[in-house]
Structure formats: structure tokens, C-alpha cells
Amino acid sequence: xxxxxxxxxSHARKRMQQRKISRAQVERALRDPDRAYESWDKLVVEGATxxxxxxxxxxxxxxxxxxLVLSVKRRRGAPYExxx
Amino acid sequence: xxxxxxxxxxxxYIELREGEAEETVDLAKGAHLDLDAEGRVxxxxxxxxxxxxxxxxxxxxxxxSEEGLTTWAPRGARDSAVLSRTSLTPRQREVVELLAExxxxxxxxxxxxxxxxxxxxxxxxxxxxxGVRNRDEARTLLAT
Numbered sequence: 001x002x003x004x005x006x007x008x009x010s011h012a013r014k015r016m017q018q019r020k021i022s023r024a025q026v027e028r029a030l031r032d033p034d035r036a037y038e039s040w041d042k043l044v045v046e047g048a049t050x051x052x053x054x055x056x057x058x059x060x061x062x063x064x065x066x067x068l069v070l071s072v073k074r075r076r077g078a079p080y081e082x083x084x
Numbered sequence: 085x086x087x088x089x090x091x092x093x094x095x096x097y098i099e100l101r102e103g104e105a106e107e108t109v110d111l112a113k114g115a116h117l118d119l120d121a122e123g124r125v126x127x128x129x130x131x132x133x134x135x136x137x138x139x140x141x142x143x144x145x146x147x148x149s150e151e152g153l154t155t156w157a158p159r160g161a162r163d164s165a166v167l168s169r170t171s172l173t174p175r176q177r178e179v180v181e182l183l184a185e186x187x188x189x190x191x192x193x194x195x196x197x198x199x200x201x202x203x204x205x206x207x208x209x210x211x212x213x214x215g216v217r218n219r220d221e222a223r224t225l226l227a228t
Contacts, residue, residue, distance in 0.1 A: 011088065011095045015129065018118060040132040041094065058131055060093065070093050071131060073116055 003030060004065040012058075012069040021072045025055045030067060034079035042070060046079045054079045096130040179206045184223055 006027060008016075016026065029047025034054075036045045042058045049055055058071040086099040114135030115128040130136035175196075182192045189207070193200045211222060 011090060011097065042131060070095055071129065
């Protein structure tokens with residue numbers, strides 16, 4: 001999944017700041033996701049962080065090669081490891 | 085409570101202030117909760133309009149429309165200043181004005197070209213918004 005351009009919704013920027021998720025983490029998840037699927041009419045990628053957690057990126061493709069990041073969140077544990 | 089809402093992408097965030105959280109969070113199915121170090125809820129994020137609407141109806145917001153949140157009234161609020169008539173949708177305003185005139189559901193339905201079931205739904209939502217239990221209490225409140 002390669003996006004030539006990645007834009008950030010203001011909602012996503014706020015959540016990134018609030019949840020202490022960096023652009024690098026988001027863009028790494030988009031570039032090389034561990035999981036990719038759709039949820040709530042949005043595209044989702046999950047990427048592992050260096051600390052062993054998972055970053056979730058919710059986004060839409062606004063045009064070919066362009067992603068608009070809508071929200072992000074973090075969960076403890078690596079992708080695929082579901083605690084529930 | 086501060087609400088950020090983007091209907092285009094279905095992005096919704098409710099920032100809770102101290103004391104607002106706990107009684108409403110149990111309704112927040114489908115939401116991501118932001119917690120502080122002590123586990124208190126600071127905010128709720130919804131990525132689905134459906135889940136958000138369910139939540140907001142539960143806590144007293146009636147309408148989520150393209151224009152945004154058109155009516156806000158905490159459940160149980162009896163202060164009529166909380167729910168100004170101008171905050172209602174045009175249809176709700178029509179219903180509430182006919183209710184205040186003393187019309188029955190059937191009369192309101194006939195006047196507005198709606199089914200009685202639709203009128204009942206509008207009234208149900210209005211009662212919740214006004215924090216009243218029935219039309220008599222609503223009329224009393226609207227008359228003040």
C-alpha cells in the first residue's frame with residue numbers, strides 16, 4: 001500500500017497529539033501494514049511499533065495515491081494479539 | 085461537554101469535563117475511550133455516525149443531521165433555557181408548537197401530513213429533550 005501523498009484531518013492531528021502517536025508511526029503503518037481491512041466505512045491499517053504496541057490508522061483514499069488520515073489509536077500488544 | 089463533529093467523514097469526539105463522564109459512558113458502545121492516568125474518561129471518539137447517534141439519543145441529543153447536532157438537551161434537564169425552540173429542527177418546532185396549542189397526536193399528524201407514529205416519535209424525542217414524562221408536563225414547561 002503506497003501513498004504518494006498522505007494528508008491529515010484535523011481530527012487525526014488532535015488524536016495523534018492526544019494519544020502520543022507520531023507521523024512516522026502512522027506513515028510506517030500505512031506503508032507497511034501488519035493488517036489492513038475496512039471498518040465503519042473506513043480503511044484501517046495496523047502497524048507494530050518499536051515498543052511492541054499496535055498503532056491503528058483509520059483513513060480514506062481521497063484520490064488514487066492519496067490517503068486522508070482520519071483518526072489513529074494505539075493498543076498494547078502486537079497486531080493479531082487480541083486480549084478479548 | 086465539548087463536541088466535535090464532522091458529518092462528512094463520520095468523525096465525532098466528545099470531550100468530557102470533570103463530573104460529566106461516568107453516568108454516560110456506559111452508553112458508549114462502539115466508542116474509543118480516552119482515559120487519564122487514573123482511568124477517568126477524558127473523551128469519547130466515535131468513527132461511526134450510527135454508534136454516535138445511538139449514544140447521543142441516550143444522553144439527550146435528538147438529531148444528528150448534515151448540519152450537525154441540531155438539538156442538545158441533557159436528559160432530565162428541566163431548564164427551558166437549555167432547549168431553546170430555535171435549537172429544534174423545523175419539523176420538531178412545528179410539532180412542539182402544535183402540541184403547545186393543545187392538539188392531539190392525530191390532529192398534529194393531519195395538520196403536518198405525517199403518520200401518528202411519526203408524531204409519537206417526534207414527541208418521544210421532545211419529551212426526553214425537555215426532561216418531561218408526558219404532554220401535559222411538556223405543555224406546562226413550554227408555557228413558562
